[in-house]
Amino acid sequence: MDSGYDLRKKFIINTVFILLIIFISYVLLKYGISIVSPFIFAFIFAYILNKPARAISTSTRLPHKLVSFFIILIFYAVAGIVVFLLGVRLTSTITRIVSMIPSIYDKQIGPLLMSAFRSIEEIVYDIDPAIVEVLNEGFTQFIRTMGETVTNFSLRLLRSISDIASSLPLFFIKVLLMVISTFFIAMDFDNLVTFTRRQFSQQGNKVINTIHQYIVNTLFVVIRSYAIIMFITFIELSIGFTILGIKNSILIAFLISIFDILPVLGTGGIMVPWVIVTLLQGNISRGLGLFLVYITVTIVRNIIEPRIVGKELGIHPVVTLISMFVGGNLFGVVGVFGLPVILSLLVHLNKAEIIRVLK
Structure with a gap:
């Protein structure tokens, strides 16, 4: 029978082991998946497209590799066109809206705030006229600060869009790796699966x-x-x-x-x-x-x-x-x-x- 010391020792060892496994899993999931993500997506797309490729190959008696090649080519061509058109439209729309924010504030939101402040001043004036001057100064400062905040926010958003554009080269490299890997995996899918299963x-x-x-x-x-x-x-x-x-x-x-x-x-x-x-x-x-x-x-x-x-x-x-x-x-x-x-x-x-x- 284990002593109390042995039980505590076993508990500590098991706890440390579990925490170590959790930490390693977290690091792998947090950072490792990002690195190998092109190959993960390549395998997923190859897996999804393998079934229609096999069905077409069986019905037409064409080579499976040839059918897989053209199906993947069509898939990425259509997906690329759709993503490109949506990306261009979305980027132009967001840029236009962001650039309009200061103008919207100056022409609509600012006047509405001033109108609301004037109504508050009228109410306060009936209570204590001496407070109106202090409120007026505070409201003016608030409007000025809000205008500067909106302008700075708009500029930060535009800079964020520029930062995204600067990260596109790395993104395109990952996409290129994914596309190439999809072709290789799909055309040799059965052999890769068989090889992997033999290892277990x-x-x-x-x-x-x-x-x-x-x-x-x-x-x-x-x-x-x-x-x-x-x-x-x-x-x-x-x-x-x-x-x-x-x-x-x-x-x-x-x-x-x-x-x-x-x-x-x-x-x-x-x-x-x-x-x-x-x-x-x-x-x-x-x-x-x-x-x-x-x-x-x-x-x-x-x-x-x-x-x-x-x-x-x-x-x-x-x-x-x-x-x-x-x-x-x-x-x-x-x-x-x-x-x-x-x-x-x-x-x-x-x-x-x-x-x-x-x-």
Whole structure:
């Protein structure tokens, strides 16, 4: 029987070992994936395009490598054209909007603020005329500071766009590596898979097959879960915008519900600026209505997202919420979706008795 000292020693060793594994995994996921990301995406695209290439090759009796080559060529040509056109349009639109921000402030927001301040001065004058001069000086300084802040913010955004443009060479190198790797992997996909499987034992291949099937099914489940969330958000926004009498309410609700999938920005990325601008324009009732719609959508999403995603993935809503929060802070957008999937995979492997982590 182990003594108390031996038990404590074993506990400390196991704890240090687990923490070391967690630290190494974090470093690999945080920095290693970024380095090998072109090859990861190349394998994913090759895997996806392999099935249609095989089907066409079987039906037409053309060589599999030839069919894979042309399918990948067509895929990247279409994707490249679409990304290029969207990128050019998006960049020009953002640049135009950002350059217009100071003008919008000077012509619309500034005068609205001055009008609001004058109303406050009139109220204060009836109470104590001596305070008006102090308020007037403070308001003038506030307007000047706001103008400088808006201008500096606009300049910072424009510089950020320039910084993104300066990082394009490295991005294009990664894209080129990804494209070339996709061709090589796709045209020799079966041999690569066979070679990789030979490096593992029969039990190892069984684990790989289990993980592969579960990840494929889980990705479908995650997509379905967020499609449900997006649909619920769309219904809420459509009802709210229709009640407020907003033109093209259905179309606007659809666009915002798509934007809502992004965990960093979400509905607030559009609704909050919209609410602020509407209130500054003096339309208090519509501004408050939009704010109420935004609060409702946010509360409902925060309630249903862990439940829907957790239920589909087979993990508790609280665990789902914690994993999404931790994943988002550690790995960004990828972590929000990825960490719940990894936890779900661990639970599945534990239930299948492939690994023993949980009791």
